[in-house]
Amino acid sequence: MSSEADEKAAAADTERYVVPGLERGLRLLECFSRDRREMTLADLGRELALPRSTVFRLAVTLERMGYLQRVVGGKSYALGSRILTLGFEYLASMDLVEVARPHLTALRDATGAAAHMAIREGREIVYIARVASQAQLASNVHVGTRFQAHATSMGRVLLGALNDSDIVNLYAGVALERFTEFTPGTVPELLDIVEQDRNRGYVVSRFAFERGVASVAAPVRDASGRIVAAINISSPGSYIPLDELDGVIKDRVLESAREISAWLGFRPAALEQRAAGS
Incomplete structure (x- = not known):
């Protein structure tokens, strides 16, 4: 069969x-x-x-x-x-949120931008934690908000945990909505972008989902090395120098993602040793 x-x-x-x-x-x-x-x-x-x-x-x-x-x-x-x-019980049961919150707060304080964490459900991401910016106007993003994964920085990180055939199957027969001219609008275009994201290890989005809003995202891994969530900072371009996205901002986001992953038991060296011995 x-x-x-x-x-x-x-x-x-x-x-x-x-x-x-x-x-x-x-x-x-x-x-x-x-x-x-x-x-x-x-x-x-x-x-x-x-x-x-x-x-x-x-x-x-x-x-x-x-x-x-x-x-x-x-x-x-x-x-x-x-x-x-039910929703609060679900979130409270997730050690992930408890572990992440102080690191997201520190990330917000270090960058001045709102910090978030999301997981993927199908072709959408779901926000499970948010620390609002103290310097910017409040956004419409709240815990439980869902966005299309292909258009968002955290979504692209989470899609990067899949192999290409899984992504193709996920979007089979589905039209990818373009929110701006920077949003991938076809599956081949999405695959190309996600591959670049994987190789880079993080995602920088300049207005791909919402015009005028930039973000930087990085993966959070569990003890097995599996990507279980993504974090990001997002900010209007007028509040954050765009030339810092690939520099100090990216470094801060990656550092926070590594710290959260470490609390979840992720040890890159241990995984490398296991892989070498297998």
């Missing part, structure tokens, strides 16, 4: 164990976002392509459990406090 047939068989086997009601409930929660904080049953039905009666039962169940709440004086629903509890 071919590998493609194996994958199809495995997918079909997994499908047998999916609980449709649970899947629909989780999809309903995903309909809410910072731009859509309140939604009516009609809105949810259109979004999910489900009958109003089904959406009503899902909403009542989720409301009873605290994941949804009725908006006072209206017919809309909003996310309930139980969602926040």
Whole structure:
């Protein structure tokens, strides 16, 4: 049997164990976002392509459990406090965030720029830690924010943990959105950029995602050497000399990434010795 047939068989086997009601409930929660904080049953039905009666039962169940709440004086629903509890419990369970926070704070203090940490989920990155700049206007980036990986400095670092065939499969049939003229718009272009990033060991992004905003990112590794997260600093170009991005700023970001990795047990010398002995 071919590998493609194996994958199809495995997918079909997994499908047998999916609980449709649970899947629909989780999809309903995903309909809410910072731009859509309140939604009516009609809105949810259109979004999910489900009958109003089904959406009503899902909403009542989720409301009873605290994941949804009725908006006072209206017919809309909003996310309930139980969602926040789950999110904070998830982040609190990640030693990564606790380890990283003091280093991100020190990085912010040393550069004057906002410092962040993200992980990758599919074709997106998710911000799991943020230390805001004290000198610049607050940005719209918060913990839990998602951006497209191909367009961001931390996303490119995290894509660099994949091999080229994995990246091709990840973006198969997907159009890469260009946010500026510096954003990779095709998979071959992305592969070329990611390869340069791997060889360099860090990413400098000059306005690739948002015009006027520059950033520098570096990988965070665990004890096995695997890239488990990325950190970066980002700043409007008017606040930070662009000629320092490849110099002192890059050095600071790499130093912070090495310190966080060391706390996670990463020892480059030990890995080299193991590789030499294998």
